Amino acid sequence: MTDLRRVARTMFDAAVRRADPARAVKRHLExxxxxxxxxxxxxxxxxxxxxxxxxxxxxxxxxxxxxxxxxxxxxxxxxxxxxxxxxxxxxxxxxxxxxxxxxxxxxxxxxxxxxxxxxxxxxxxxxxxxxxxxxxxxxxxxxxxxxxxxxxxxxxxxxxxxxxxxxxxxxxxxxxxxxxxxxxxxxxxxxxxxxxxxxxxxxxxxxxxxxxxxxxxxxxxxxxxxxxxxxxxxxxxxxxxxxxxxxSNRHSLEAMLDAAPDGYPARIVNDALTGDVVEAAEEIVEAALAAKSPVALIFGGETTVRLRGTGLGGRNQELALRVAELVTDRLPAGWVFLSGGTDGRDGPTDAAGGIADADTLGRVRTAGGDPAKLLANNDSYAALALAGDLLICGATGTNVADVQVLLIPA
Missing domain, CATH: 3.40.50.10180 (Glycerate kinase, MOFRL-like N-terminal domain)
Known part of the structure; x- marks a missing residue:
């Protein structure tokens, strides 16, 4: 796992910890x-x-x-x-x-x-x-x-x-x-x-x-x-x-801000990332292309997927794959994008989401897969599995929707 992939996972883990439901109940219950x-x-x-x-x-x-x-x-x-x-x-x-x-x-x-x-x-x-x-x-x-x-x-x-x-x-x-x-x-x-x-x-x-x-x-x-x-x-x-x-989700996004590494100015770009996952990917990429690197761009929300195929996956896995498809050769080498559900489960799978980078699509192809065909069949789980890019953390015991971070080096 590269340093930025570890950073992305650390920021995701911080988001999950901030959503600790037991601490919230203890603080508010009368x-x-x-x-x-x-x-x-x-x-x-x-x-x-x-x-x-x-x-x-x-x-x-x-x-x-x-x-x-x-x-x-x-x-x-x-x-x-x-x-x-x-x-x-x-x-x-x-x-x-x-x-x-x-x-x-x-x-x-x-x-x-x-x-x-x-x-x-x-x-x-x-x-x-x-x-x-x-x-x-x-x-x-x-x-x-x-x-x-x-x-x-x-x-x-x-x-x-x-x-x-x-x-x-x-x-x-x-x-x-x-x-x-x-x-x-x-x-x-x-x-x-x-x-x-x-x-x-x-x-x-x-x-x-x-x-x-x-x-x-x-x-x-x-x-x-x-x-x-x-x-x-x-x-x-x-x-x-x-x-x-x-x-709420906003509290977890603020935890991601706090967990961002030195040298990577972090900001919450959108705390209401909703709608079709295709449009969400385009919004993330547009923000990335306009940003000055190095930077950590943070998003939160709950997108939707229109099912057109028979594959297996979830909105976070599909979002990670679509972002990878859109930013190929358009960002500095070494970028990393994570999209994950804070409950640890994305759709009917054992993955919370995906962690993509500039080599994700290449690894899919090397393993014998066609990223475009897999996406068209809503088969993001298979694609990310081929690349070794599934985000697996198990059930977290909480649920405040989804979080995303795009880390772009200088």
Missing amino acids: VPAAGRCYVLAVGKAAVPMMRAALAKLPEVADALIVTNPENACEVEGATVLTGSHPVPDVASAEAGRAVMRFLDQAGEDDTVIALISGGGSALMTAPAEGISVAEYGAVNTALLGSGLGIEQMNLVRQQIDQLKGGGLLRLAALAQVRGYLLSDVIGDDLRAISSGPTVAPIGTATEARHVLENAGLWEGLPNSVRQHLQSASSPGPLPAATNLLIG
Whole structure:
């Protein structure tokens, strides 16, 4: 690993450490003054968030964790369930039913503490009446391959799920609900984090239908989903709740600034890098070509990939490969670009993203691959594997979206 590749990895690791969910919970969690206390933790950071809460709360009536299998482990004093990510399945639905039973315990003088982190949209599901788990999963598969942004996807999810878009509040209507949220959403819209179980929905069923029609997805959806969205009535007002943002992507970008090496002036170019990964790559390269080197250019956000092929990969892997393709012979030799998900998992792979440099495409070709064909097939994982450029770190136990750094020597 070259010095700049090590620097890029060090900066990524700093971003992950800054998103420590346990430290955030310890700093912000308030102990209820009276009544029984029920603690629910949902998302990829659920385990450390729950451990921190149990350590601070003097007494807990019941505690339930819903997380991904990679982050699941035994937590004394809590029940641990796993769901599927990024596409929900039967386990996700079973977790959703368990959450509904859990909430049903809370009474008028009780408090439900909801520890919410990214990934909960898939890990915990409760499909609306008449929609099967398989049909619900098919909708999510279509959304993930559509190129839609997270807010639009979660607007749809909220309208076909009993727990999302404030659904948790309705199910715990007698109790006081306090939400503590770790954001994986750029802009930190609380309604979009894990599809907003403790806040108002992003939109209506009619707006969800318009999103699906504009994306060309409506006609391909299961009949049960279309019928539900066409006939859904407007719900009444939500019960009151308290919600607090306790961590975000911006905090991690600032940690990357602090970790930049001497001699490499660092700056955050864009802390809201969203939209199609092709356009994001172009934006990064444009900033690189305009920058005075040496420099460390930092980005954060959550891009989308429009699936056109049958390959395996994720938005960070594809972004790394596309940047490499665009900057070939246009930057000083020795540049390094890293794009990674702070949760340690990019798409349905074991990689967090990729680390590319000026020789990445050459190594792919030497190993027998065609970078352009692999990209066209959305097969970024195979391409980066051939180059030895996958970013592998394992599940991190947190999730504040994605971070990128482009290091350009003099």
